[in-house]
Amino acid sequence: MTVLSRPIEILRPEAIEFGSGTVAAIGGWVAARGIRRTLVVADAFNAARIGILGLPGEVAVFGEVKPEPDIPNLGKALALAEAVQPDLVIGFGGGSAMDLAKLVAVLPGSGQSIHDVVGPEKVLGRKVALVQVPTTAGTGSEGGTRALVTDPATQNKLAVQSRFMLADLAVVDPDLTMTVPPAVTAATGVDALAHCAEAFTSRKAHPVIDLYALEGIRLVGRFLARGVADGTDREARAGLALASMYGGFCLGPVNTTAGHAVAYPLGTRHHVAHGLACAVIFPHTLAFNAPAVAEKTALVLQALGLPASSDPATVREATHGWCAGLGIEMRLSRLGVPEGDLGAMATEAHAIRRLLDNNPRELSRDEILAMYRAAF
Incomplete structure (x- = not known):
């Protein structure tokens, strides 16, 4: 609260x-x-x-x-x-x-x-x-x-x-x-989005930071597709740079939650780029947390330009489609992650208490494994 x-x-x-x-x-x-x-x-x-x-x-x-x-x-x-x-x-x-x-x-x-x-x-x-x-x-x-x-x-x-x-x-x-290629622009943009959305829905959320978080989400919703489509779009690049900076402002006093905890093993174990890892996981953790932070989840979707909802299935489908629409590969199986490693990854992610303790809803090791399987 x-x-x-x-x-x-x-x-x-x-x-x-x-x-x-x-x-x-x-x-x-x-x-x-x-x-x-x-x-x-x-x-x-x-x-x-x-x-x-x-x-x-x-x-x-x-x-x-x-x-x-x-x-x-x-x-x-x-x-x-x-x-x-x-x-x-x-x-x-x-x-x-x-x-x-x-x-x-x-x-x-x-x-x-x-x-x-x-x-x-x-x-x-x-x-x-x-x-x-x-x-x-x-x-x-x-x-x-x-x-x-x-x-x-x-x-x-x-x-x-x-x-x-x-x-x-x-x-x-x-x-x-402006030299950043479209795929990296998309993935890093979702990393900025994840910083803002996770801080906005965190147990430690605070009105001082909510201001930056929600505006950062709006900026990503408004400019990320434009920046991916045309890397020379100066207004889009500025909007994304501002969203990224606002996301950074969210990290100090509030920090991220389950999204980053679940994403980290993809990078440390399988060298999936951090932004890409966050993008693959984002729809699953946002949807999981929706029942605990229904009003804020609806605001996240609305800020992205999507129909407001806090229904987990709707949230997952809408945000997954939004990320995929940017050209992001959303399947772990296509990113070099072996299916046999999902259990070890879930155990590792569940141990990242510095982030999971911020999450608005308790998340078990088996629930993390279910997210990996859904993303696989």
């Missing part, structure tokens, strides 16, 4: 630049602070275009961010940071690059390992500046305090939350997302 008087803390980057062409603001920001050495953390594609950041001084690049970064991937980035000793770390890419940048900004020289900081507010501090520059519209990581990396030993995601990982500057330039 949403309670107006329940305490909530809202943290935002010190400065946010939003809109077409705002990437040009970075060079001046860096120069004004006398920063001499910068380390850019990026995937291979964005590492090849760091010139658009306009950075003065010495610039080093870690350009090996993986789609689902793990501890060894983080270790390589940390080793470069130890060698470079940067004054500034920039995350340049999708959520994976921005998450690694957060950890690269706080761990070197701290005496702390990744395992020391898992959980809320265990990071000791930060000595370098941090700038985040998203090039996809999905995670909203630029505006938040969380970072996720996979532990290969357990195949689980390690979640770190710290106010020290909040960016000094977030630059959300929608023009940077």
Whole structure:
């Protein structure tokens, strides 16, 4: 139940630049602070275009961010940071690059390992500046305090939350997302949608965050199909970038629920891209939760431009069709997930209590398995 008087803390980057062409603001920001050495953390594609950041001084690049970064991937980035000793770390890419940048900004020289900081507010501090520059519209990581990396030993995601990982500057330039292909645009857009919808229907939902959540859903409903159909549609790209940022605002004080918990094993075990995993699972968890949050579920559908409903079967069918209509492959069997692994995935997902405890309805291991089978 949403309670107006329940305490909530809202943290935002010190400065946010939003809109077409705002990437040009970075060079001046860096120069004004006398920063001499910068380390850019990026995937291979964005590492090849760091010139658009306009950075003065010495610039080093870690350009090996993986789609689902793990501890060894983080270790390589940390080793470069130890060698470079940067004054500034920039995350340049999708959520994976921005998450690694957060950890690269706080761990070197701290005496702390990744395992020391898992959980809320265990990071000791930060000595370098941090700038985040998203090039996809999905995670909203630029505006938040969380970072996720996979532990290969357990195949689980390690979640770190710290106010020290909040960016000094977030630059959300929608023009940077125009190179994103249609399939990735669709999947990352549903990731932003899932952040908003899960926060909106969470046990921890709060009116302060509901404002961002519902508007984020409306933006995805209005602009995602347009952005998929025409990647050069500047208005659509801006709308999706804003939806993604709003989704990121939902993550800190409220966070996600069953949708992300059930989606995570698809990425950690079978390397299904995070946004795609969220899209496949979204109709099933939204429908499951509908009886517990009927009014809000109807509002989610309405915001997407679908007929308002809280009937589970109707919710599942409508949202499944909406996602499939974007060209998203909605069957696990077509995504390389073996049927024999569904039980282990259900056990693993059911253990992600940090998210499932937020869910508006109790979800058993067998109910998760039923979702996987329905999606298979």
